[in-house]
Amino acid sequence: xxxxxxxxxxxxxxxxxxxxxxxxxxxxxxxxxxxxxxxxxxxxxxxxxxxxxxxxxxxxxxxxxxxxxxxxxxxxxxxxxxxxxxxxxxxxxxxxxxxxxxxxxxxxxxxxxxxxxxxxxxxxxxxxxxxxxxxxxxxxxxxxxxxxxxxxxxxxxxxxxxxxxxxxxxxxxxxxxxxxxxxxxxxxxxxxxxxxxxxxxxxxxxxxxxxxxxxxxxxxxxxxxxxxxxxxxxxxxxxxxxxxxxxxxxxxxxxxxxxxxxxxxxxxxxxxxxxxxxxxxxxxxxxxxxxx
Numbered sequence: 001x002x003x004x005x006x007x008x009x010x011x012x013x014x015x016x017x018x019x020x021x022x023x024x025x026x027x028x029x030x031x032x033x034x035x036x037x038x039x040x041x042x043x044x045x046x047x048x049x050x051x052x053x054x055x056x057x058x059x060x061x062x063x064x065x066x067x068x069x070x071x072x073x074x075x076x077x078x079x080x081x082x083x084x085x086x087x088x089x090x091x092x093x094x095x096x097x098x099x100x101x102x103x104x105x106x107x108x109x110x111x112x113x114x115x116x117x118x119x120x121x122x123x124x125x126x127x128x129x130x131x132x133x134x135x136x137x138x139x140x141x142x143x144x145x146x147x148x149x150x151x152x153x154x155x156x157x158x159x160x161x162x163x164x165x166x167x168x169x170x171x172x173x174x175x176x177x178x179x180x181x182x183x184x185x186x187x188x189x190x191x192x193x194x195x196x197x198x199x200x201x202x203x204x205x206x207x208x209x210x211x212x213x214x215x216x217x218x219x220x221x222x223x224x225x226x227x228x229x230x231x232x233x234x235x236x237x238x239x240x241x242x243x244x245x246x247x248x249x250x251x252x253x254x255x256x257x258x259x260x261x262x263x264x265x266x267x268x269x270x271x272x273x274x275x276x277x278x279x280x281x282x283x284x285x286x287x288x289x290x291x292x
Contacts, residue, residue: 003233005055005085006212010223014184015192017220018052019176019212020233025051025087026162026173028235032274035094037164039074041106044162045140046079047089048175051233053144054081057123065120070138072113073098080272086236088272106164112138117147141175148179155180157192161202172206178219188223195221237273244268244277248284249291256288 005020026044029035035043046066054064062083069076073096079089101107115135122128131151136142141160148156160175178196180189196219199205205215217225248256248268259266260281268277279287 004212005052005231005233006216006227007055007229007231008216008220008225008227010216010220010225011184011188011191012224014181014188015178015220015223016181017176017178017216017225018055019174019215019219020048020052021172021174021206021212022048022051022233023170023173023206025233025235027170029089030168030170032235033090033094035091036097037168038098038106038108038111039091039094039096040164040168040170041162042074042108042111042140043077043079043089043091044170044173045108045160045175046077047081047087047235048160048162048173049140049144049158049177050079050081050089051085051087052175052177053119054083054087055085055229055231057083057121059083059124061124063122065118065122067118067120068112068115068135068138068140068143069118070113070115070135072096072109072111072115072138074111074113076115077112078271085231085233086238087233088235088237090271090274106162108140109138112140114138117143119147119151144177148177157196159199159202161206163203163207172203174202174206174212174215176202176212176215176219191222192220195219235273237270237275239270239273239275241277244270245279245287248279248287251291253288253291256284256291260284260288 030040066079075092077091081087098107119131133147136146141158144158148154156179163172165171
């Protein structure tokens with residue numbers, strides 16, 4: 001099954017919810033960056049959260065960026081998503097290895113450590129919206145839950161999961177975001193709390209072969225779920241040689257001359273998808289002519 005995101009409302013629009021299956025996009029990121037299992041899980045969770053949050057953006061060119069910086073061995077991660085279900089991301093240290101945590105699971109919290117979560121929404125205005133919160137656990141889902149409550153004043157529950165195969169490829173990945181609207185009745189909140197207590201885990205549900213729609217029906221049991229939208233999701237990077245050329249031109253004549261003086265081709269790597277772009281000395285000379 002290809003990756004996709006489902007949006008829904010429940011309890012007469014007192015609740016809005018998102019659910020996604022993201023195995024393929026998390027696996028694409030794992031391949032691109034050759035991440036270790038714990039980094040695959042950490043980055044996969046952040047990308048899954050990001051791709052669902054991106055669908056709340058209104059404009060085609062709007063962008064959402066999630067930045068996690070921590071004192072753990074990963075050091076940090078950056079994820080960017082748009083309103084069309086495209087997401088990309090990378091970890092500063094992709095090869096981190098850690099023993100399992102106390103529950104015998106991949107120790108994402110230990111890999112991320114203590115630090116900050118920044119949420120940047122670039123909606124074409126003069127200044128982007130920036131929200132910043134302290135990481136609560138480094139496990140990502142709890143950190144996004146805390147961000148929604150404190151920065152956006154929206155009571156939310158976020159669940160994210162990545163399950164690995166024994167050969168370190170991605171077996172399952174996905175997540176949900178459930179949010180209460182300001183007028184939510186107490187009985188609806190109580191029902192939701194009970195449903196969340198009984199909900200096993202994102203990867204357990206996906207591993208049973210259930211869809212994001214079915215995941216929402218479990219989470220929102222007894223609340224008249226209405227699916228409002230379904231959207232494909234994918235790992236997608238919009239880098240190309242032309243964009244990299246512009247980046248080289250922007251660094252200025254002095255730096256480009258220094259590259260040329262070494263008389264050998266240079267290689268520029270895209271952080272997000274790990275694609276390499278090579279530029280010969282002749283190509284650099286042409287870029288020098290275009291720079292200021």
